[in-house]
Amino acid sequence: MNAFTPNKWIGQRTIRPDGVDKVTGRAAFAADTTMPGMIWGKILRSPHPHARIRKIDTSKAEQLPGVKAVITARDVVDFPLDKSVMLGIQDMRWMCRNVMARENALFPGHPVAAVAATTEAIAAQACALIDVDYEVLPWSIEIDDALKPDAPILHEFNTFEDKPSNITGKQEVKKGDIAAGFAKAEVIVERSFATRPVHQGYIEPHACLVSVTADGKATIWSSSQGQFMVRAMTAYLSGIPQSDIRAIPAEIGGGFGGKTIVYLEPLATLLAKKSGRPVKMVMTREEVMRATGPTSGSKSTVKMGAMKDGTIVAAQGTFYLQAGAFPGSPIRGAVGCSFTPYDIPNVLSTGYDVCSNRSKVAAYRAPGAPIGAYAVECVLDELAEALKIDPLELRLKNAAKEGTKAAFGPTFPRIGFVETLQAAKGHPHYSAPLGKLQGRGVASGFWFNAGGESSAQVNITEDGNVVVTTGHPDIGGSRAAIANICAELLGIDYRRVSVIIGDTQTVGFSNLTGGSRVLFASSMVVTQATETIIGTLRERAAKIWEIDPEAVKWENGAAHPASPNAGQFAPLTLAELASKANAMGGPIGAGVQLNTQGAEGGFGTHICDVEVDVELGIARVIRYTAVQDVGRAIHPGYVEGQLQGGVAQGIGWALNEEYIYTRDGKVDNPGFLDYRMPVCSDLPMIDCVLVEVPNPKHPQGVKGVGEVPLVPVLSAVANAIHNALGKRFYSLPMSPPKVLEKLDAPVQQAAE
């Protein structure tokens, strides 16, 4: 290849490094892995929403031929209730009880025992032979039920306002004087909203394969959003030191936040240790729906006050989020993100974490933020209507910009929110004519984004190519973006850069794939490592030419004299320098580990058109445009993919997805037939407008992009349906039965 061809890869739609494996069926996901002597693990789950576990008799199961190990909570390391042990945002007291019920079973599907046997069928048969003596207790699932004075309390040690309570947390964000703000307001809109629990809906069920050898060393292949999280949690819950656990990240078949905690890995490790055999565990779809995720159901009230000219002077939000069986609902996202797109002088935002007898929530794409934005952005729509101001104009008038102090703390540097509003306003979609029973809605959204720990090792191979190892599982195409950046820095073809995700024992600590951190953080460490390598390459060339390293420049994949004064030398390419590496000082490579800082939040503005079939009550999204400040699109194809995927999930949340419970407290729709995620024929093309306002705190200007696109969707769809029908929905999903009910209701609320 010609070393002097400019190699500019940032912003190019290159082929992803893991792509060919994935279009040929060769990519190894966790459930695809096997080992000699492997046996199968299965979990026995509680059928009750709430029950005290008096006794578990596993003797009959243990005697069944083919059964190699049985475990219960006795085998899992206990974390006593009186002392919190945090791992990231997870409290190990809850994690240890979530993977295996200890004192009480707290939701239908809560694991109570696990079996490993030579076949899946024998393991299932053995589970049925385990005798659990339950004392069935009263239960509650819905927030209102869990907050009743006589509600069964899930965690008796917990008090709120000096009484035992299912409210296990409160968070407040304040700015200015809320009472004074509303006193000044000329127009006030206050509304209450409800959303149902929805599942992340990854197509790959949780799966792992674990080997524990006779000397106590464990190897875990699993599908997760963080091999280091898997290692740490498994170490905590099994008692095996982290240095003896090699957690290998398999390809992950979707996570969306739902694979940021463990369910199977500690149990498979304990079963493997006890049986002496490698143990594979794969959840069924039903287990996924009953016992993992989902995100919170919610109820909220939002009140906003404005002057007649549209200046918003006060905003108050109260958000109750279902945590499920253990504390930890994403109130931070609801409380902190909802009003953040706007520069409002007086804000009070309060969130309550409510436990109830449902599976423990797991993170879901911008956790909490879509729930908060749904309420806030619908109220804004009503405010715009009351003020007779265009909804985008109202947002523009109040938009946060550089220097705005967000209620949750930071003062914004240069941000691109205004640009997203302007782009939406000027987009042909916004002025396109609408037909009968069609409506248009807009909404905006914010997500914090994260940085945090990241490690990378960049090595130059003996033949002058590049291997980059990072530590964050790649879900959405981060390897492709890393290849673009590293190739551009080195000035070589991107195909010469191989990007892999290392396991816990071969790459330095890297935080979870979550918080939209991965490309922000990993490109920072990869950039530093690559720059170190370029420094080495310049030094090597300087040594060969016997000139000063400062007199050598690196350009288009080769060392050149920096100027004619430095001397006349033919360029030394990466391949030439690599071939001389050992003679000139040794192998060329660099590792960087950082706690990355400067992940600025992201903003988006969406336009949605719907058409409502008033006979069937079906609201269909017929056109959608997502505008987002993405910092810099390193690989535009996968940035658009994040926007399009987030929008599709939001449309599902808005229109169809919900957990439905039976009268006896069980999930009634634990499968893809009845839990209705959008299919291909439900959606239109999803247009993306990538606004690029580079992050001033990142070498390539990268901002996280993965979570923002889910935040505005629920309200954009709700506002569009309101625009189409003149009727507003205050609860999700806006599914056909609810739309029909609304259409049949007498017209009385319009003048409310």
Place this chain on the structure above:
Amino acid sequence: MPKLHVTTTINGEPMEFLCEPDNTMLDALRNDLGLTGSKEGCATGDCGACSIMLDGRLVCSCLMLAAEAEGHEIGTIEGMSQGGRLNSLQQKFLEQAALQCGICTSGMLIASEALLKKNPNPSEQEVRFWLAGNLCRCTGYDKIVRAVLEAAAELREARP
């Protein structure tokens, strides 16, 4: 109960395997034949990640008994590229960024190939309805539909 002996053809190769009477074709492919490209997302025929071809017809291998393969021809994702070369659909999926996590990709490709064999010039709507049995949670389907339409156009051009 003794295992059943099945003689079949997979991706053009004669194959034999033993299975339990209640094993699905997906179990046989993944656990006995080492063909793990077909994925299990639901085991109820709702997600399409296990899509295979049975005598030229698109089926969910999770809804087919392994024993039913006897005497029939099965096509899986592992047989899609011939002689180490990607076919048009595989290539377009890569170029269009039509996959993110990749768990649905095998099924999407098998289903798309079945469509283009039946209908070499599908409209966007025809692609969307044909692929309605294949769930993808990552992409919002936009780029998948575009990749299928582009591959169709390329295949039409390549034909005499």
